[in-house]
Amino acid sequence: MEIVTILQICCQLIIGLSILCVWFLRSNKKTSYRGGASSSLKDEFTAYGLPVWMFWIVGILKVGAALALLVGIVVPVLVNPAAMLMAGLMASAIIMHLKVKDSPNKFLPATIVLTLSVILIFT
Numbered sequence: 001m002e003i004v005t006i007l008q009i010c011c012q013l014i015i016g017l018s019i020l021c022v023w024f025l026r027s028n029k030k031t032s033y034r035g036g037a038s039s040s041l042k043d044e045f046t047a048y049g050l051p052v053w054m055f056w057i058v059g060i061l062k063v064g065a066a067l068a069l070l071v072g073i074v075v076p077v078l079v080n081p082a083a084m085l086m087a088g089l090m091a092s093a094i095i096m097h098l099k100v101k102d103s104p105n106k107f108l109p110a111t112i113v114l115t116l117s118v119i120l121i122f123t
Helices: 003-024 041-047 052-071 076-099 104-122
Strands: none
Touching: 003 052, 003 076, 003 104, 041 052, 052 076, 076 104
């Protein structure tokens, strides 16, 4: 197995498992990365001034992209579209953090996932 393939699979695993963890295991937990003074993932959308339905749309897109990246380990055709979608979602997340004047620490996870997504797009 080539080093680039190993790098791609690592990126896919990190992004996919991280997003699934956030949306399924940590969505109702307060973390130091929550936007504004939010105590849950859903509260973040309120802090950003977004409607409640946006929470569900973004959740479906993020979970779908995360699953596609994981399945993409065996079905590589899924990786590029999923990575592009994830990159767009993470760029939007960073913009929302900036909108509410969060410290860079709060959008560090989004920055890391964006970076890993860009690596997948260009490798």
